[in-house]
Amino acid sequence: MTNSAAWSSSAATASGAATYKVYIDGVSKSFTGPAGGDVPALGKVSVGLRDGEFVTVVGPSGCGKSTLFNIIAGLVLPSTGRVYMDGTDVTGRTGLVGYMLQKDLLLPWKSVVENVALGLELAGVRPAVAREQGRALLRRYGLGDFERHYPHALSGGMRQRVALMRTLLYAKDVLLLDEPFGALDAQTRFIMQQWLLDVWQENKRTILFITHDVDEAIFLSDRVFIMSSRPGTIKEECEVPLERPRTLDMLTRPTFTAVKARLFALLHDESMRTLTQQDTLSAAERYA
Numbered sequence: 001m002t003n004s005a006a007w008s009s010s011a012a013t014a015s016g017a018a019t020y021k022v023y024i025d026g027v028s029k030s031f032t033g034p035a036g037g038d039v040p041a042l043g044k045v046s047v048g049l050r051d052g053e054f055v056t057v058v059g060p061s062g063c064g065k066s067t068l069f070n071i072i073a074g075l076v077l078p079s080t081g082r083v084y085m086d087g088t089d090v091t092g093r094t095g096l097v098g099y100m101l102q103k104d105l106l107l108p109w110k111s112v113v114e115n116v117a118l119g120l121e122l123a124g125v126r127p128a129v130a131r132e133q134g135r136a137l138l139r140r141y142g143l144g145d146f147e148r149h150y151p152h153a154l155s156g157g158m159r160q161r162v163a164l165m166r167t168l169l170y171a172k173d174v175l176l177l178d179e180p181f182g183a184l185d186a187q188t189r190f191i192m193q194q195w196l197l198d199v200w201q202e203n204k205r206t207i208l209f210i211t212h213d214v215d216e217a218i219f220l221s222d223r224v225f226i227m228s229s230r231p232g233t234i235k236e237e238c239e240v241p242l243e244r245p246r247t248l249d250m251l252t253r254p255t256f257t258a259v260k261a262r263l264f265a266l267l268h269d270e271s272m273r274t275l276t277q278q279d280t281l282s283a284a285e286r287y288a
């Protein structure tokens with residue numbers, strides 16, 4: 001386990017960026033609050049993701065995880081800092097990463113297969129070809145019978161799986177997955193985790209993943225970043241010393257439980273801070 005200070009400081013240059021697939025260089029974000037003042041959402045974050053790495057971010061609710069993803073995806077401009085991909089400054093540029101948003105955002109007027117094929121179609125692939133690929137993916141992962149259904153006829157878990165398939169089919173080499181399994185029951189969740197690892201191992205994409213589930217973070221990842229309470233910074237980085245492929249028996253190994261105990265302790269501290277902070281915030285807002 002390493003402290004963030006060891007790697008989040010001085011390498012914040014374009015030359016440092018060149019050695020990483022994704023390099024986040026001193027990125028922070030403040031939003032305008034209801035009384036007009038700045039509300040800091042994300043503190044300064046500097047991290048590098050290596051090509052083909054699986055990294056997970058955990059942190060208390062509201063600490064800025066989704067904001068960080070929106071910045072990497074180019075949907076939100078940072079207040080400070082830059083985002084690099086393969087050494088190139090891509091701050092504010094969209095369309096370069098596959099992004100599964102925290103809300104599944106399926107288009108209600110499109111069928112399941114049309115939703116899955118959407119990313120490819122937007123990228124210029126002929127609709128018939130995109131849909132055939134979408135159909136193959138749906139069949140392979142147990143949703144073949146639902147390809148003509150519309151999102152309202154699916155369960156929450158099925159909608160999330162469709163949204164994840166759409167993100168995977170878009171086939172960018174960097175994927176941002178914001179709590180993709182949040183609405184799934186434990187069994188489906190575990191099957192989806194294994195499926196995601198299979199897909200990742202086949203294609204060697206670079207994945208940045210958000211979850212509140214510590215077991216999930218450890219099971220999936222090479223490294224876990226623990227964020228502090230809002231405005232979030234990377235409080236600590238944790239290497240996961242488990243070999244690949246990951247298997248069920250690893251969940252009870254001493255290595256696994258040691259990492260889990262450490263993550264729980266860090267998260268507990270930060271979540272307590274978040275609760276205290278919310279009291280302070282609501283008092284401040286009341287008198288704003």
Ligand SMILES: Nc1ncnc2c1ncn2[C@@H]1O[C@H](COP(=O)(O)OP(=O)(O)OP(=O)(O)O)[C@@H](O)[C@H]1O
Nearest residue numbers: 031032041060061062063064065066067068102230
């Ligand atoms: N567009 C926006 N305008 C104003 N404030 C925002 C905006 N987006 C996010 N925020 C605020 O920024 C902070 C961080 O939000 P964010 O959604 O990034 O948190 P999070 O870590 O993803 O939380 P969760 O775990 O609940 O999903 C919150 O206080 C949120 O209210």
Ligand SMILES: [Mg+2]
Nearest residue numbers: 065066067102
């Ligand atoms: Mg979020």
